[in-house]
Structures are given as C-alpha cells and as structure tokens.
Amino acid sequence: MHNKNSTINFPSSFTWGVATSAYQIEGASAIDGRGPSIWDTFTHTPDKIIDGSTGDVACDHYHHWVEDVEIIAALNVNAYRFSISWSRVQPLGYGPWNEKGFEFYAKLLDKLAEKNIAAHVTLYHWDLPQGLQDRGGWLNRETATRFADYAAEVARRFGDRITTIATHNEPWCSANLGYGNGQFAPGIADTALSIQVSHHLLLSHGLAIQAMRAVLRNLNSSTKLGIVLNQWTAMPATDSPQDRAEAEWEYARSVQWYMDPIFKLKYPQKALDRMDLNKFLVHENDMNDIGQAIDFLGVNYYTRAYVSTENPPKKPEGKLGFSDMGWEIYPDGLTDLLLRLQREYPRLPPIYITENGMAAADKIEGGKISDETRIEYVRLHLHALHQAIAQGVDVQGYFYWSLLDNFEWNSGYAKRFGLVYVDYDTQERILKDSALWYRDFIAAQMQAARSKIQ
Numbered sequence: 001m002h003n004k005n006s007t008i009n010f011p012s013s014f015t016w017g018v019a020t021s022a023y024q025i026e027g028a029s030a031i032d033g034r035g036p037s038i039w040d041t042f043t044h045t046p047d048k049i050i051d052g053s054t055g056d057v058a059c060d061h062y063h064h065w066v067e068d069v070e071i072i073a074a075l076n077v078n079a080y081r082f083s084i085s086w087s088r089v090q091p092l093g094y095g096p097w098n099e100k101g102f103e104f105y106a107k108l109l110d111k112l113a114e115k116n117i118a119a120h121v122t123l124y125h126w127d128l129p130q131g132l133q134d135r136g137g138w139l140n141r142e143t144a145t146r147f148a149d150y151a152a153e154v155a156r157r158f159g160d161r162i163t164t165i166a167t168h169n170e171p172w173c174s175a176n177l178g179y180g181n182g183q184f185a186p187g188i189a190d191t192a193l194s195i196q197v198s199h200h201l202l203l204s205h206g207l208a209i210q211a212m213r214a215v216l217r218n219l220n221s222s223t224k225l226g227i228v229l230n231q232w233t234a235m236p237a238t239d240s241p242q243d244r245a246e247a248e249w250e251y252a253r254s255v256q257w258y259m260d261p262i263f264k265l266k267y268p269q270k271a272l273d274r275m276d277l278n279k280f281l282v283h284e285n286d287m288n289d290i291g292q293a294i295d296f297l298g299v300n301y302y303t304r305a306y307v308s309t310e311n312p313p314k315k316p317e318g319k320l321g322f323s324d325m326g327w328e329i330y331p332d333g334l335t336d337l338l339l340r341l342q343r344e345y346p347r348l349p350p351i352y353i354t355e356n357g358m359a360a361a362d363k364i365e366g367g368k369i370s371d372e373t374r375i376e377y378v379r380l381h382l383h384a385l386h387q388a389i390a391q392g393v394d395v396q397g398y399f400y401w402s403l404l405d406n407f408e409w410n411s412g413y414a415k416r417f418g419l420v421y422v423d424y425d426t427q428e429r430i431l432k433d434s435a436l437w438y439r440d441f442i443a444a445q446m447q448a449a450r451s452k453i454q
C-alpha cells in the first residue's frame with residue numbers, strides 16, 4: 001500500500017503554482033475604461049448572490065498587484081495562473097481595444113517575469129462582455145468569432161511572454177450553471193439552450209486556437225495552447241445496474257462531453273442518447289474546428305461525483321470530511337480520473353492540474369490562521385497526483401486554488417479558498433499556515449531536485 005505520509009518527489013521540471021481569476025480578485029470594475037461583463041450585471045441583480053455582494057472591489061488586486069506578486073514570489077512557486085478580463089481590454093467584446101486595460105496586464109506580466117514566475121493565462125473565466133450578451137451572448141454563434149479575435153489580439157501583444165494560454169476555464173460551468181440551472185451569469189435556466197451554448201463555447205475554443213497559432217507562428221513564440229476543464233470521476237453509490245448506468249451518464253455528459261469533441265472530434269453517443277437536442281445545431285465543419293491539436297490540458301479537480309438513483313439519493317460517507325462548500329474530500333478520485341483519461345484518450349497532451357483546493361471557515365486567532373484541514377487536503381491530493389504520475393500519466397504542474405480568498409461567485413465572500421487570508425475591510429493580506437506549508441513543501445521539492453542533478 002502506498003504510504004500517504006511518505007516523502008514524495010515530483011519531477012525536477014515540475015511547475016508549482018497558485019491560481020486566481022479576474023472577476024474574483026481584480027475589483028476596479030468601472031475604472032480605466034473597463035466595460036461591464038455579465039458578472040457585473042448578474043451581481044447587481046437582486047437575490048443572485050448569497051450575501052448580496054459583488055466583484056466591484058473584491059481583493060482590489062487592480063491596485064494591489066505589486067504586493068500580490070511579491071506574495072506569490074514569497075511562496076516559492078514558479079508559476080501563476082490568472083485570467084484576463086475581456087471587457088477590460090475590449091469594453092464591448094467587439095470594436096475598439098482599451099489600451100489602459102492592456103497596460104495593466106503588461107505591467108503584471110513584466111513584474112512576474114522579473115520574479116521568474118511563469119505566466120499561465122486564461123482568456124475566459126466566465127466574464128463575457130455585456131456588450132456581447134446584448135447581442136445574444138453564447139447563444140449567438142458570432143460570439144465564437146469575436147472570441148477568436150480577442151484571443152489573437154492577446155497572442156499578438158503578449159505572445160512573447162506567456163508560458164501557456166488556456167482558451168476557456170470550465171466551459172461546463174459557463175453552459176450548465178450559466179444557462180442550465182441559472183445559478184451563474186447570465187442566469188438562464190433552459191437545459192436545451194445550455195447544450196447549444198456548450199457547442200458554441202467549444203467552437204470558440206477551436207477557432208481561438210487556430211487564430212492564436214497563426215499569430216504565434218509569426219512571432220516564433222513557444223507559448224503553449226490549451227483549455228481548462230473541470231472534471232470528476234463519477235462513482236456509483238451502489239453496485240446496482242441503475243446506479244452504474246447513471247454514473248456513466250453523469251461522466252459522459254460532464255467530462256466526455258468536452259473531452260470527446262476535442263480529442264475524438266465527436267460528441268459522446270452515450271450523452272447524445274439522453275439529451276434534449278431540439279435546439280442543438282452543429283455546422284458541417286465544426287467538429288474539425290473544435291478538434292485542433294492542443295499542447296496541454298488543464299484539469300480542475302475538487303471532488304468526485306457520487307451518483308445514486310435512490311430516492312432520496314444516497315450521500316457519500318465522507319471518510320475524510322467535507323469542505324466548507326459541502327464538497328466531499330476525496331483525493332483518490334484524482335488518481336482514478338487521471339488514469340481513466342490516460343486509458344481513454346490516446347491523443348492526450350501533457351496535463352496541468354490547473355485548480356485544486358478547498359474552502360474552509362478560516363479565522364484569525366492571535367494573528368495566525370491555522371488551517372490544518374487545508375494543509376491535509378493539499379498533501380493528500382499531491383500524493384494522489386504523484387500516484388498517477390508514477391503510473392505514467394504526464395502531469396507537468398499543480399496550481400492551488402486560490403492564491404487569495406476572493407469572490408466565490410454566487411457564494412459571495414463567505415467561502416474562503418485562499419492560501420492567503422484577505423481582510424476585506426482593510427485589504428490586508430495575511431499568509432495562512434497552509435501558505436507557509438506550501439512554501440516549505442515547494443522549497444523541499446526544489447532542494448531535492450537540485451541534489452538529484454548534482
């Protein structure tokens with residue numbers, strides 16, 4: 001048996017990082033020419049966010065970015081994953097670029113380079129410019145073309161200093177929560193529409209990859225291109241044929257629905273069989289456009305899906321507990337998931353774990369935040385990841401979600417995921433014990449890597 005307390009060594013070239021996203025940390029929502037996004041509209045609509053909060057100020061990263069990069073550097077990480085706010089650099093999502101917006105990211109990228117921290121950029125972390133929503137948003141096929149224009153412009157301006165560019169973060173969420181159950185912006189609840197939206201998101205990914213490739217080739221740039229998907233293993237609650245079939249359906253509609261078009265150029269039949277396809281329109285060349293070769297796959301893993309057909313559904317026992325989001329802590333699911341991906345996708349590129357982390361009810365006591373459960377969460381998931389690597393899965397990096405406590409979408413500020421505590425009254429940042437642990441863990445990894453080389 002694998003000993004979860006043993007020392008593990010990751011490859012010496014391994015990427016160690018922390019992650020954030022624009023709307024969740026930047027604030028400055030109407031400053032320097034930024035246009036509104038669907039999340040500005042959504043948070044300013046009554047009753048959408050649990051604590052009635054908005055991202056207007058958030059962690060005010062737009063004004064604290066220097067300090068925040070210093071903190072990132074102090075954590076010993078060699079990579080930072082963040083997203084660009086599309087409406088900050090192109091206020092309407094079409095038409096003129098906003099130079100002030102690009103300046104902000106240019107300064108950030110320079111500072112990261114100065115600290116030797118690789119930039120991993122996401123183009124779309126759910127914040128569509130409201131100007132495009134007013135033209136139909138992701139239900140309008142044209143939005144995919146606008147997205148490719150935006151992607152090409154980012155590549156043109158920054159293609160010389162970004163390590164990886166991901167087109168989308170978790171398109172499953174944009175489609176299923178934005179259009180399926182309406183919990184996220186733009187707050188539409190229509191399953192059939194959400195399926196069409198998922199197709200346009202995938203199409204926009206493929207068009208953006210093609211547009212960026214052309215630009216990067218001209219720049220002679222080595223920036224790697226990919227996408228970030230949220231994934232889980234779906235496990236049947238019992239051995240009954242019903243539970244097992246339901247778990248496979250869950251996996252097909254959430255994981256394979258995004259993986260198959262990209263890596264097999266088709267939607268999974270098992271999912272198509274049970275879906276409401278009356279609003280689903282795929283043009284002739286779409287699957288070729290979507291299935292472009294990519295250089296990396298970003299996987300966000302938080303928990304497993306525990307699937308039960310009983311009424312009421314069986315709940316997982318949660319041997320290792322549940323996070324403050326109510327998500328079961330289940331590290332083995334990460335190993336299972338990665339091994340399954342490796343089995344099912346011969347064209348699988350190298351993987352980054354682009355998000356993994358937990359929310360906890362963190363409190364400052366005597367100037368300290370003792371978040372032992374988070375330390376344990378990360379430690380166990382790193383062991384699970386190491387297991388997958390030992391079994392041949394090509395994983396090149398791990399990013400903790402998140403660097404800072406931040407605006408957790410419809411949960412507002414109540415859920416704290418950060419390694420760094422944020423006091424929202426003063427904008428003071430305080431390193432939690434988990435930040436110190438992660439810092440020391442990475443230092444030890446780098447030390448071990450150095451002694452291996454000598």
Ligand code: FCB
Pocket residue numbers: 021024169170173230300355401408409417
């Ligand atoms: C992921 C999101 C990220 C954050 C974490 C907790 O689904 O990508 O922005 O909200 O969950």
